[in-house]
Amino acid sequence: MQYEIGLPADHDMGSIERRVATRGTATDDFPHLGVKAYAVRRVGRHGSPVNAYAPFYLWADPAGLDAFLYGPFRNITTDFGRPPVRHWIGASFTRGPGFGQAPVFATREVRSLPDDVAPGDAVADELAAPAPDGDGWHSDALAVDPSRWELVRFVLWSAVPDRVPAGGTPFDVLHASTPRLADLPTGRLW
Template sequence: MHVMQYEIGLPADQDMAVIERRVATRGTATDDFPHLGVKAYAVRRVGRHGSAVNAYAPFYLWRDPAGLDAFLYGPFRNIVADFGRPPVRSWIGVSFDRGPAFAGAPVFATRAVRSLPADVAPGEAVEREAAQAGPADDRWHSQAVAVDPSRWELVRFVLWSAVPDTVPAGSTPFDVLHASTPHLADLPTGRLW
């Protein structure tokens, strides 16, 4: 599994209905994209869930890197044409787990990024992170843990079927306007190495 996200910062006074319309009219284009486990059309809105910024920040779980390549060198041109070319973060999958609300549609997401301790072997830190259970909340849909070895950072993306009462500490919250899930059921679960 490969994880990818780009975040497009928007002005504080941005009419987010423009982004909502974009997703409503174009979001289904990835509903059958090859090798795509899930694309969460995620946004941050000023004043919502404590956000100080507006942003369009979709994230992706790819079953196979061929899908990631096909997207970046194909349909991603639409993002570039409308917003310029944002940096794209990518991570190598460590684990994927299905939560109690896996049958529902994701409407919310959280992202937590933390550095791996420099004095700990990467495998040990990754193993500990992959072994952690999902949130103690029955509304979590699924979670992916991945690592960026260029920065030695771990990321934990959690999709939720409803907004949790409390956003997990150290996490950035996102509303999910749409989720394309053509190959979500095909993503391997548990530890991925």
């Protein structure tokens, strides 16, 4: 799941950094959480045209998502209003060569499933795509939004890559909570 809170171009992003520094460890032991990447976009950094606070989560099971949305998420709604929360059905999770290191960067790619290809075939084709370039990638998660028939690929990186994938959205990761990351099943999830 991910929510993205757009912030003004002149917003003091230091306020988000302080928020994460003082509150980020609250999810370090959160039940059912594989990983929460406290992701941000900053105007001009990695080519971003916007400022945004956009954490994303991989859940070990849906009970964690429910517990979060109906509990601690109130901190977000109190401070920023109620942003839309995107959520997807997991298709695969792969550990990369940087898996043992802390993620510091993330990319998100979203693509529509082709209309002329069966959804399962399109997902299988995506799963057959090569791994991210380089040895700095931490993990790769592929998911599907069946309400929009979109594929989303989140890649966490233990080092900032030389280039962001074409069409990818770059994020700095200020902190990563990973209480059940090692427990997430790997490979194809169906």
